[in-house]
Amino acid sequence: MAVSDGIKGAVEIAKSMAVTLRALLAGPLTVQYPEQPIAIYPRFRARHELRRYGNGLERCIGCMLCEAACPTGAIHVEAAENDPEHPVSPGERYAKVWEVNLMRCIFCGDCETACPVEAVVLGHEYELAGYSRDDLLWTKERLLEPTRPNVIIRTE
Amino acid sequence: MDWISLILIPAIKSLILVIVLLTGFAYATWFERKLIGRFQQRIGPNRAWTFGLGHPIADALKMIFKEEIVPSYVDKILFVMAPGLAIVPALLIFAVVPVGPNITLFGREIPLVVADVNIGLLWVLAVAGVGVYGIILGGWASNNKYSLLGALRTSAQMLSYELPMGVLLIAILLTTALGTADGAGTLSLVQIVNMELPWYIRIWILLAFPLYFITMLAETSRKPFDFPETENELVAGFQTEYGSIKFALFYMTEYLHILGASGVAVSVFFGGWRGPFVEQAPILGVFYFAAKLIAMVFLFIWVSASVPRPRYDQLLRFCWTFLFPVSLVYLAITAAIVILL
Incomplete structure (x- = not known):
């Protein structure tokens, strides 16, 4: 050498x-993740949320388009006729059952696109771990609760 | 010499030294993990207590309480003996390294070195040579091809790199002839640190440091020369079959070698405990020594974070065809300088 x-x-x-x-x-x-939140993009797709109108009526009219659009069959909707005296939604019908199975969901957002009344949207809450299968089968009552997840929106 | 200064003080000093070294080992692992993390833009251990300072303690507890497995096919006596054989020489090296000047305590003058023997540097080389036995016996007793290969590599590597290391140390010992009154030179590390040398000799000695550092890396089998345990070729080399506290002892040996080699290098090349204001406050010397030692360990870790491991034949060719001739040339030039001055 x-x-x-x-x-x-x-x-x-x-x-x-x-x-x-x-x-x-x-x-x-x-980033020290559980202590420090990770900034996400504004169009980040996480768990579904069901929306209401300002007067408290549910937006969902039970049309089942989301169920049809879902590529993995994660969404299950059962519609029922509205009682004219006490309507649940402004349309003729409402969703008696609206369930999404997050073990199947691939967060593609097709349900959001298919929805004619913008009732279902994919929100920002992404910490979705559960202790049982039932924890991951989100029903209408849980999905309707307004959430304000602790996330930082990334500036683009 | 009464019995206090003959037995009690050295005993207390060795006890303190062993405790400091073992704690130092634990926190050397912490320092390395933390620094390697930073070098890779990670944070490193930070879960147990502030800055992850509890991790070494947790590691120690885990190691102690793990199941102790002695495989059925090993040579049991050698297998159990090897970690002890490895760690004792690693602890012994530090005995001749002065960590500070003489301090006065309870009316006694106490030198801050466990044993100021007049063969200081020879002691270091001899003890470091014995340290290889632990590794070789560990690899042999494991009765496993990978372990044996790791052990054989270690012996070849250490024997090869002891040559340039020894030659460089001889060159530095020659310069001590300029620092001692009778012109005979000295082997004692205490005297080497105390010596007053002309500044150009100091610079000439420092020139040898990069070469010496390479031999240090090989002797302590640190990355990039960690051939005894080359993970991707030999699983873990000689320590493949070891678990629980026996593995911890080997691990300890590795870090104690780093601390010991750093201590010797600091004493030989960087003036040991010397620094400004040491004459007024001798205890400052300990802090200077510690700071220099930490800087040296930092250098070890920095190199291990930067340089990939060469091939085994490259390692030996580098030693025999480059390092050894260059150190011989260095020795010759040094000898000429010493004679002419």
Whole structure:
């Protein structure tokens, strides 16, 4: 091995050590996730939410288009006729049962697109772990509860 | 010499040294994990207590309470003996390294070194040589191809790199002839640190440091020269079959070697405990020594974060065809300088 090889090698090692030193000085990129929230994009698709009108009526009219649009069959809707005295929704019918199985859902957002009255939207709550299968079968009552998930929206 | 200064004080000093070294080992692992993390732009351990300072303690507890497995096909006596054989020399190296100047305590003058023996550097080389036995016996007793390969690599690597290391140390010992009154030089690390050398000799000694550092990396089998345990080729080399506290002892040995080698290098190349205002407040020397030691450990970790592992034949070719001749040239030039001055 020639001495010039040794010098060349020393230069290369010095370069690689400079790279790591720059990384050291730049500081960590890690986000301490459960303590520090991760910024998400505004159009991030997480768990479904069912919406109401301002007067308290449910938007969902039980048309079952979301169920038809769902590629994995995660949504199950059973419609019923509205009682004219005490309507649940402004239309003729309402959703008696509106369930989404989050173990099947792929969060594609097709239900959101299919919905003619913007009743179902994919919100920002993405911390969806559950202790049982029932925990992941979200029913209408749970989906109707207004949520304000603790997320930071990323500026674009 | 009364019995207090003969037995009691050295005993207390060795006890303190062992405790400090073992704690130092635990926090050297913490320092390494933390620093490697930062080098890779991660945060590193931070779960147990502030800055993850509890991780070494948790690791120790885990290691102690793990099931102790001795495989049925191993040589049981050697298998159990090997970790002990590895760790004792690693602890012994530090005995001759002065961590500070003499301090006065309870009316007694106490040198801050466990044993100021006049063969200091020879002691370091000899003890480091014995340290290889633990690793070789561990690999042999495991009765496993990977372990044996790791152990064989270790022996070849350490024997090869002891040569340039020894030659470089001889060159530095030659310069001590300029620092001692009778011109005979010295092997004692205490005297090497105390010595007054001309500034150009100091710079000349520092020139040898990069070469010496490479031999240190190989002798302590640290990355990028961690051939005894090359994970991707040999599983974990000589420590494949070891678990629980026996594995911890090998692990400890590795870090104690780093601390020991750093201590020797700091004493030989960077003036040990010396620094400004040490004459007025001798206890400052301990802090200077600790700071220099930590800087040296930082260098170890920095290199291990930056440089990939070479191939095994490259390692040996580098030693025999580059490092060894270059250190011989360095030795010759040093000898000429010492004679001419």
